[in-house]
Amino acid sequence: KAGVTQTPRYLIKTRGQQVTLSCSPISGHRSVSWYQQTPGQGLQFLFEYFSETQRNKGNFPGRFSGRQFSNSRSEMNVSTLELGDSALYLCASSLDAAKNIQYFGAGTRLSVL
Amino acid sequence: GDSVTQMEGPVTLSEEAFLTINCTYTATGYPSLFWYVQYPGEGLQLLLKATKADDKGSNKGFEATYRKETTSFHLEKGSVQVSDSAVYFCALPGAQKLVFGQGTRLTINP
Numbered sequence: 001k002a003g004v005t006q007t008p009r010y011l012i013k014t015r016g017q018q019v020t021l022s023c024s025p026i027s028g029h030r031s032v033s034w035y036q037q038t039p040g041q042g043l044q045f046l047f048e049y050f051s052e053t054q055r056n057k058g059n060f061p062g063r064f065s066g067r068q069f070s071n072s073r074s075e076m077n078v079s080t081l082e083l084g085d086s087a088l089y090l091c092a093s094s095l096d097a098a099k100n101i102q103y104f105g106a107g108t109r110l111s112v113l
Numbered sequence: 114g115d116s117v118t119q120m121e122g123p124v125t126l127s128e129e130a131f132l133t134i135n136c137t138y139t140a141t142g143y144p145s146l147f148w149y150v151q152y153p154g155e156g157l158q159l160l161l162k163a164t165k166a167d168d169k170g171s172n173k174g175f176e177a178t179y180r181k182e183t184t185s186f187h188l189e190k191g192s193v194q195v196s197d198s199a200v201y202f203c204a205l206p207g208a209q210k211l212v213f214g215q216g217t218r219l220t221i222n223p
Contacts, residue, residue, distance in 0.1 A: 004156070006156075031209070033209070033210060033211075035211075042213060042214075042215045042216055043202065043216070045207075045210040045211070045212075048209040050209070055209045056208055056209040056210055058210070090156055090157065092157075092211075097209045098206075098208070098209045101147075101159055101162070102211060103159070104149075104158070105156050106154075106155055106156045107155075107156050
């Protein structure tokens with residue numbers, strides 16, 4: 001069974017631009033969660049989607065948004081990029097994040113110049 | 114709110130040394146507890162878990178025991194290898210999310 005796939009693996013953007021990251025969960029998983037990993041703040045929860053509905057959201061500004069499609073694939077978008085948005089963005093899939101183990105992708109490394 | 118505290122890193126050991134990485138938690142009730150590992154350039158992998166008090170999780174020579182009296186879930190390995198070099202995260206489940214400790218970077222020298 002294929003694991004969680006995140007694309008692209010690396011991105012370089014400039015301040016003010018926007019970016020879209022993609023996550024394909026493990027087949028059969030309906031929950032997708034997103035996390036931001038930085039050296040200073042560690043792993044921080046962004047949001048979680050289950051069957052196309054956002055069930056939980058972390059403490060991030062409105063520039064960070066996401067969505068989930070009917071096939072459970074998810075995208076997250078960051079608008080008006082800031083230097084501080086440089087991070088590794090990790091996606092995790094689960095049968096249900098409320099009850100089951102989460103499996104992580106390799107992440108997308110975003111650098112904002 | 115729920116929180117996880119890990120020992121400060123980084124930790125550097127010689128091959129075959131004994132490893133302990135401390136983890137304590139604050140939570141309502143008795144949640145499951147996890148250790149995740151992140152190898153260089155990769156995402157997180159579940160290393161082991163425990164679902165109730167006094168459970169011992171184990172995998173790849175690593176062990177951790179869920180101690181409700183001390184609200185701890187310390188990670189141990191009797192003899193580390195160079196291939197164990199990675200970042201280790203203790204975590205517990207919150208509302209549709211994982212709450213992580215700050216991570217401990219482990220380097221094993223040959």
